[in-house]
Amino acid sequence: MIxxxxxxxxxxxxxxxxxxxxxxxxxxxVVILGANGAGKTTLLKAIGGLVPVAPGGRxxxxxxxxxxxxxxxxxxxxxxxxxxxxxxxxxxTVRENLLLGAYPARARKTEARNLELVLxxxxxxxxxxxxxxxxxxxxxxxxVAIGRALMTAPDIxxxxxxxxxxxxxxxxxxxQSLGRIRDAxxxxxxxxxxxxxxxxxxxxxxLIESGRIVGAGTGAALSADPAxxxxxxxxx
Amino acid sequence: xxxxxxxxxxxxxxxxxxxxxxxxxxxxxxIARIMNLSYxxxxxxxxxxxxxxxxxxxVNPILGLLLIVPASFAANWLxxxxxxxxxxxxxxxxxxxxxxxxxxxxxVLFVIQGIMQVVFxxxxxxxxxxxxxxxxxxxxxxxxxxxxxxFALVIGGxxxxxLTRTRFGTALRAIAVNPVAAQLxxxxxxxxxxxxxxxxxxxxxxxxxxISMFLTFSAASGVIFTMKALIVVIMGGxxxxxxxxxxxxxxxxxxxxVARLVDPGLTIAVTYALFLGALLWRPTxxxxxxxx
Numbered sequence: 460m461i462x463x464x465x466x467x468x469x470x471x472x473x474x475x476x477x478x479x480x481x482x483x484x485x486x487x488x489v490v491i492l493g494a495n496g497a498g499k500t501t502l503l504k505a506i507g508g509l510v511p512v513a514p515g516g517r518x519x520x521x522x523x524x525x526x527x528x529x530x531x532x533x534x535x536x537x538x539x540x541x542x543x544x545x546x547x548x549x550x551x552t553v554r555e556n557l558l559l560g561a562y563p564a565r566a567r568k569t570e571a572r573n574l575e576l577v578l579x580x581x582x583x584x585x586x587x588x589x590x591x592x593x594x595x596x597x598x599x600x601x602x603v604a605i606g607r608a609l610m611t612a613p614d615i616x617x618x619x620x621x622x623x624x625x626x627x628x629x630x631x632x633x634x635q636s637l638g639r640i641r642d643a644x645x646x647x648x649x650x651x652x653x654x655x656x657x658x659x660x661x662x663x664x665x666l667i668e669s670g671r672i673v674g675a676g677t678g679a680a681l682s683a684d685p686a687x688x689x690x691x692x693x694x695x
Numbered sequence: 696x697x698x699x700x701x702x703x704x705x706x707x708x709x710x711x712x713x714x715x716x717x718x719x720x721x722x723x724x725x726i727a728r729i730m731n732l733s734y735x736x737x738x739x740x741x742x743x744x745x746x747x748x749x750x751x752x753x754v755n756p757i758l759g760l761l762l763i764v765p766a767s768f769a770a771n772w773l774x775x776x777x778x779x780x781x782x783x784x785x786x787x788x789x790x791x792x793x794x795x796x797x798x799x800x801x802x803v804l805f806v807i808q809g810i811m812q813v814v815f816x817x818x819x820x821x822x823x824x825x826x827x828x829x830x831x832x833x834x835x836x837x838x839x840x841x842x843x844x845x846f847a848l849v850i851g852g853x854x855x856x857x858l859t860r861t862r863f864g865t866a867l868r869a870i871a872v873n874p875v876a877a878q879l880x881x882x883x884x885x886x887x888x889x890x891x892x893x894x895x896x897x898x899x900x901x902x903x904x905x906i907s908m909f910l911t912f913s914a915a916s917g918v919i920f921t922m923k924a925l926i927v928v929i930m931g932g933x934x935x936x937x938x939x940x941x942x943x944x945x946x947x948x949x950x951x952x953v954a955r956l957v958d959p960g961l962t963i964a965v966t967y968a969l970f971l972g973a974l975l976w977r978p979t980x981x982x983x984x985x986x987x
Contacts, residue, residue, distance in 0.1 A: 507879065534881035546876040548869050558862060559869050563881030611881055 460484045460646050461506070461538065461615045466516030466526075467670075468498075468505045475501040477670040478516075483615055483646040488637065490649045490657040490678070492691050493667035499650040500543055502667070503617045506648075507540035508533040520615070535563045539613035543620050545604040549593035553584055556592055556603050560610025569612050576643065577606040580636050598629035605636070615646045622653045634660055654691035658682045666690075701834045702952050708840045710947020711847040712906050716920060717927035717939040718851055719898030723771075725871045725934025726891035729779055730793055732800040734924060735917030736807035737896055741767055741903025742912050743815050749822050756824055756904050757842070764900045771896025775889045778803065783885070804917070811914035821911040843905040850901050854894075855936050867891050871934040899924075926966060930973040932980025942981055945969070 461483050468476040476498045483489045493499050504510040506518060508530035518525040520536050528536070540546070548556050557577065561570040578585045581602040587595065592603050601621055608616060618637070622630045630653065638660045641647050651657040658664060664681045666674035674687070681687050716738060723731050744763045748754040754762075782799055786792035825842060828835040858864035869877045870884055870891070878884055902920075906912070927946055931938025949969055950962045973981065 509875065509878070529883070530878040531881045531883045534879060540879050542875065542879065546873070546879050548872045548876060550872045551865075551869070555865055555869075559865060559877075559880045559882075562862065562866055566881070607876075607880065 460521055461648075462517075462519045463506065464517045466502075466505055466518060467513040468501050468510050469513060470501075475670055476505060479667070479670070479672055481648075481665055481672065481675075483648050485614060485646045486641060486644050487662045488641040488647045488649060488660060490651055490654075490661040490664040491667055492651065492654050492657075492664060492681075492687070494690075495652075497667045498670040499667055500619055501670075503540060503619050503648070503650055504542070506533075506538065506617060507542075509540070509542075531563075534611050534613075535565055537565065537612070537614035538617065539608040539611045539615070540617040541604045541608045541619060541621065543623065545600050547592050547600060547604045547607060550591065552589050552591055553595075553603055553606075554588040556607050557584075557588075557610050560607035561612075563611055566610060566612040570610070573610050573612055577609050580609075580639060581606060597624045598626065598633070601625065601629075601633065602636075605640075609640070613645060615648065616640065618647065618649045620650055620652060622651065622656070630656065654687075658687075658692075697834050698955070700832055702955050703948060704831065704834060704836050705840070705955075706948030706951035707944065708836070708844045708909075708947070709951055710944035711844045711851075712902060712943075713923055713927050713947050714940045714943025715847040715851050715905070716899050716902040716924045717931065717943050718854055718936055719895040719902065720921075720924040721928045721931075721934055721936070721939050722854075722867075722891050722895035722898065724928060726867050727775065727779075727888040727895070728783075728789065728792060729775070729796045729892060730800070731892075731895075732797060732921060733774075733803040733807055733917075734800075734895075734899055735919065735921035736804050736811075737767055737771065737917075738899045738903035738906065738920045739912055739914065739917040740770075740807060740811060741900040742907035743811060743820070743914075745904040745907045746820055746822050749824060756908050757846070760846070760901055760904050763904050764897050767900025767903075768893045768897035772889055772893035774803065774896075775892040779892070780885070780889075783888070804921075808914055808917060815914055817914055819911045819913045822907070824908055826909070837909060839908040843908050846901070846905055850898065851936075851940065854898065858936060868934070923966065926970045930970060930980055932982045935980060935982045938980050938982035942973075 464480045465478045467478055491499050501510055505512050512526055525533055525536055584602055622633055634656050649657055658678045658681055661678035663677055665672050720734055723729050741763050745756045745759045748759040782795040825839040827838050829838050858868055866882045927939055927942045931942035949965050953961050953965045
């Protein structure tokens with residue numbers, strides 16, 4: 460569905476992303492594991508159009524060219540990013556945040572259905588539609604952030620460390636919700652520090668180190684890989 | 696008693712004008728992120744437009760709004776697209792854009808002011824439209840002032856509804872709250888900023904027409920209105936419509952009270968005293984939240 464081939468990104472002269480290629484299909488949850496500073500966030504930002512892709516790389520969505528396209532057009536093509544730090548409108552209500560998600564033309568026709576999906580995934584938001592997002596807990600804000608992204612009617616959802624700062628219970632609920640979103644037919648590209656839980660629900664995974672993909676495999680295969688266990692699962 | 700009422704009513708009219716033009720500036724500054732120093736020049740240009748239509752073509756200022764407001768919208772949109780968009784594109788951060796836009800619009804200020812000086816001369820101007828006294832609650836107020844206040848209320852109210860009750864208005868506020876998340880919601884920030892800037896221009900155009908009905912003005916008076924709008928915006932909190940309304944009314948009433956009770960020459964001093972007080976007491980504005 461989304462095809463990323465050989466993309467690189469630079470901050471000044473520093474190469475943060477070095478020829479990364481990967482794909483995500485619809486109905487598939489793909490996780491990217493890597494240490495801090497490995498380039499995970501840069502990768503998602505590059506796909507979302509927030510960081511420019513160096514010449515030579517290519518991003519395409521169902522054959523449609525998305526390289527060097529402004530961020531709002533990438534959303535219009537069906538790729539929604541939930542950035543680290545959530546990317547929500549803190550001064551606005553939950554309802555306004557969700558309404559803004561449905562801003563792209565592609566999202567208008569299915570707005571009611573998407574809202575239903577979001578509220579069934581996160582029933583807590585239903586009681587809080589009039590609450591200002593800034594006053595909510597971290598977990599609830601994350602629900603708003605994912606809800607806002609789902610309201611754009613995406614085919615591919617990019618999530619940057621959604622479990623960051625959440626309590627273990629919230630974390631578990633979050634991963635369950637991600638599984639349900641995948642089962643609804645969306646493709647999910649998930650960047651996570653929480654390797655254990657994310658590999659448990661992931662269909663496939665990639666390992667990233669110093670801006671390069673250094674390994675790939677199914678979720679089960681990666682969980683069983685001794686090198687992965689040492690580096691990310693805290694074993695041995 | 697009559698004096699108090701008189702001050703309140705006159706202050707309300709003046710304050711209503713301040714609030715209206717501050718709303719326009721907060722659109723330009725809060726959403727399009729442009730500190731427009733030539734803002735007041737558009738107000739004076741609109742005032743000259745109303746004067747020309749009324750004295751030259753016998754078109755009353757209220758009808759004149761229908762012509763001048765769209766013209767001011769278009770002129771501001773062009774200013775944003777032609778002069779300011781290159782600055783927005785090359786700015787690496789908000790601080791750089793602020794400096795560049797202040798310098799750029801400072802230049803625009805002199806260009807517009809110069810053209811007005813040449814075309815209309817430097818003299819104080821005014822015209823007499825509906826300047827008949829109307830008795831309200833035992834005091835009198837000119838009909839044109841009442842009309843100006845009414846229209847300011849209607850225009851301000853419509854703007855408030857646009858920003859809070861429509862998806863497009865919500866998108867405009869979203870840009871002010873979190874520009875990155877706005878892009879990720881599929882909002883084209885460059886296009887929306889241009890429209891917000893133009894809408895601010897339409898508001899100041901309306902303000903210019905309304906103010907010209909009861910105040911004298913000259914080609915050089917623009918900067919006074921820029922300054923007052925800016926003070927009201929900062930007092931009310933950048934991007935905050937309710938704040939602009941309250942701060943605008945407060946400033947209008949305070950200025951009128953001092954002019955009547957003490958000395959008209961002190962109005963500027965009052966403006967700054969209020970401004971300083973607000974900055975010391977609530978630096979993020981009357982309705983602003985403390986900085987995080």
